[in-house]
Amino acid sequence: GNSVTQMEGPVTLSEEAFLTINCTYTATGYPSLFWYVQYPGEGLQLLLKATKADDKGSNKGFEATYRKETTSFHLEKGSVQVSDSAVYFCALSDSGGSNYKLTFGKGTLLTVNP
Amino acid sequence: DSGVTQTPKHLITATGQRVTLRCSPRSGDLSVYWYQQSLDQGLQFLIQYYNGEERAKGNILERFSAQQFPDLHSELNLSSLELGDSALYFCASSVEPHQNTIYFGEGSWLTVV
Numbered sequence: 135g136n137s138v139t140q141m142e143g144p145v146t147l148s149e150e151a152f153l154t155i156n157c158t159y160t161a162t163g164y165p166s167l168f169w170y171v172q173y174p175g176e177g178l179q180l181l182l183k184a185t186k187a188d189d190k191g192s193n194k195g196f197e198a199t200y201r202k203e204t205t206s207f208h209l210e211k212g213s214v215q216v217s218d219s220a221v222y223f224c225a226l227s228d229s230g231g232s233n234y235k236l237t238f239g240k241g242t243l244l245t246v247n248p
Numbered sequence: 249d250s251g252v253t254q255t256p257k258h259l260i261t262a263t264g265q266r267v268t269l270r271c272s273p274r275s276g277d278l279s280v281y282w283y284q285q286s287l288d289q290g291l292q293f294l295i296q297y298y299n300g301e302e303r304a305k306g307n308i309l310e311r312f313s314a315q316q317f318p319d320l321h322s323e324l325n326l327s328s329l330e331l332g333d334s335a336l337y338f339c340a341s342s343v344e345p346h347q348n349t350i351y352f353g354e355g356s357w358l359t360v361v
Binding site for chain 2: 170176177178179180183223225235236237238239240241
C-alpha cells in the first residue's frame with residue numbers, strides 16, 4: 135500500500151536558518167504530493183502541492199519538488215521565521231481509484247527560536 | 249479559514265458513551281472526508297462521502313459510522329467509546345471526489361475519560 139516517511143522531529147532552528155524536512159513515499163501509479171501545516175491549536179492547512187514529476191510546489195517561501203526517481207518531496211525554506219513554528223505533514227493522494235484519500239506521514243514539529 | 253465548519257470544537261465524554269461530530273463542507277463542495285489524528289496512529293483516513301453516498305472507507309472501526317445528508321453536511325457517530333478513541337477528528341471537503349486538493353476544518357477534539 136501507499137506510505138509516506140518523513141524525517142522525525144522535533145526540528146529546532148534559529149530565525150533565518152535554512153530548513154529542510156525530508157519526505158519520501160511509496161505508491162503505485164502517479165500520486166499527487168502535498169505538504170500540510172498545522173499551527174498550534176489549529177487545523178490542517180494546505181501549504182503546497184505538486185501533481186506530477188518534476189513539478190515544484192511553492193507557497194509562503196516554502197518549496198518542494200516532486201522527484202519521481204528518488205520518490206521524494208522534500209520541503210525547503212531559505213530563511214525561517216518564528217511564525218513558521220508548526221507541525222508539517224507530507225502526504226500523497228491515492229491515484230489508483232476513484233477517490234483521493236490522503237496518506238500522511240507522521241508529521242515533523244518545527245520550532246523556530248528568535 | 250478553510251470554509252469547513254466542525255462542531256463541537258471540544259468534547260469530553262465517558263467510556264461507553266456515544267457522540268456525534270458534525271461537519272459543514274465548504275460552499276459548493278460535494279465530497280466530505282473524515283480523518284482521525286491520534287498520538288499513536290498519526291493522521292488516518294476514515295471515510296469519504298460524495299453527494300450523500302459513501303465513496304471510500306479507510307481505517308474506520310465498526311463502532312464508528314458516518315453519513316452525509318441532502319444538505320451535504322456530514323455527521324460522524326462514535327459509539328461504545330474507549331479511551332483510545334481520544335483524538336482530534338478532522339473533516340475535509342472538496343468539490344469532486346477526484347479532486348486532489350481537499351480543505352480541512354479545524355477539527356473536533358474528543359477526550360474519552
